[in-house]
Amino acid sequence: MDEMSPADAKPLRADAERNRQAIICAAGRVLAEEGTAVTLEHIADTAGVGVGTIYRRFASIDELVAVVLEAKMTRYADRTEHAANQALTEPWGAFADYVMYMLEQQATDLAFSEVVLNPNTATALFRSEIRRALHASVLLVDRVKEAGAVRGDFDHSDLYLLLNANAGLIRGVDGAKSGEWRRFGCYMLQAFREMGTEPLPPLPSTSQTTGRASRLRRV
Known part of the structure; x- marks a missing residue:
């Protein structure tokens, strides 16, 4: 049998790359819509x-999620650091824009929402970026x-409550298409900015709050 020439091998490599890109594009759509x-x-x-083609390139769904969301997780951490820096001169604008940014990212990408809310199940790369975003x-x-x-009386843990509430909203009413997340965000921003006539319930006990913070910082 004649040996395959370099020219003959190129189409195979091109096909392999096309398949890989098709997989990543399809995964991006599926993960965003279904989690x-x-x-x-x-x-x-x-x-x-x-x-067989997909298993030759990705051993597990976690590996594929890592490839699809890698750039997005880095942008998320960068965006959080930008908001923290902007808060030095535009505190309310920085905060409000960041809150709406987070809610929109959740609404348009369910996989992103799940990884952010459950960092202990994320890859090492994601945990690093989530930790960077947390500190910022x-x-x-x-x-x-x-x-x-x-x-x-606003507390950092209120952001965690906000993200969990929004996750339930977008799962329950297809918030990405309906835009309910935007109305919800505006409501919550008003609540975060204005003191009510009655005090809020106290924060969770020190042990609960400390435990949650410790879990986040370990990711």
């Missing part, structure tokens, strides 16, 4: 490639509180 509880077989079917968001809250841009 991470999907199978590689489902993504292979969406991409129009064989199951703590700094953001400290700066907007110091500037008096939010109510005095």
